Amino acid sequence: MAKVKGAIVVDIKRCKGCELCIEACPTDVIRMDTKVNSKGYHYAYMEHPELCTGCVNCALVCPDSVITVYRTKVEE
Amino acid sequence: MEVKDIIKEENLVFKKTGLLTDKILSYCPGCGHGVAHRIVMEVIEEMGIAEDTIGIAPVGCSVLAYEFMNIDMQQVPHGRAPATATGIKRCWPDKFVFTYQGDGDLAAIGTSETIHACNRGENITIIFINNGIYGMTGGQMAPTTLPGMKSSTTPYGRDVELMGNPIKMTELVAHLPGTYYISRQAVHTPLSVRRAKKAIQKAFETQKQNKGLSFVEIVSNCNSGWKMTPIQANKWMEENMFPFYPLGDIKVDGKIIDK
């Protein structure tokens, strides 16, 4: 059966650490890094990349448009 | 399958529109202005009208919108956007002209410009970001501040006996014959972002058909002014702003919707 796999890329230097993407993700993929960017913000990253379906929810609510989303189908 | 095998050009499903510049937005983390900017630019890109669209930036936190929206823009004094938009549209009736205004800009100092542009039925689109306060200047009470809502000038909450009731600009302009499409939306969840984008598209299509003024309010957070985290602010907005400012279309095809 084909399964949908996704991945996000966060533009770290532009992320403001607002955490709205975490709230929007239905599969709990995203966390904030303990490190900060040059502006002093913690930035989003995929803590559970295997759970990402590429649904784009996180990217839709990101106020700074820093999330790029990829999606593909894989045969199991 | 590894992440690096998914991150390939052919699998791309979402990226920032090229009609937003690469400048880092001047907004606070989690502020709704960012999403509102993006969906307006996405609609303009998808309609293929970037070369023919002129935006008007207001005074308020979005005063620098012209730095972020990669189209022709004009910045105007506080509240004057609908007047300037009228002038530009009448000189260039074939261009798409929109204003982007906060609630202090549109509903306080610019009330007159807003109401008269709506009443004249100018063929422009107004995007109205309502966060219930003056964001830029430090969270003072605006005409849109809810009864009982705390702001820096109403530290004990808005007392309507003393300060009057908030004004629902969107319902008000819906009653003017010059307006053709009026909607109230939000941009805090994936679903609301999709709906708001559809409404903005409908607004620009109304302009294309020369039907009259189109007006989309976006109820948004000002988490800094409300003194909350972005997530708390969005929750507060759902619980307090939406009951007073209900979401959905208000006037479609020139007719007010019975609710």
Ligand SMILES: Cc1ncc(C[n+]2csc(CCOP(=O)(O)OP(=O)(O)O)c2C)c(N)n1
């Ligand atoms: C003529 C004039 N009066 C007052 C101001 C001060 N001022 C700047 S922004 C602002 C309020 C903006 O609030 P709003 O329109 O709600 O936008 P927000 O910042 O919340 O996005 C005020 C009163 C000004 N710049 N010019």
Ligand code: SF4
């Ligand atoms: S929503 Fe965007 S800016 Fe906010 S934390 Fe997530 S990636 Fe960063």
Ligand code: SF4
């Ligand atoms: S694309 Fe969907 S599943 Fe993947 S991180 Fe974003 S919200 Fe979560």
Ligand code: SF4
């Ligand atoms: S002050 Fe409020 S409206 Fe202005 S950028 Fe910050 S959160 Fe947004």
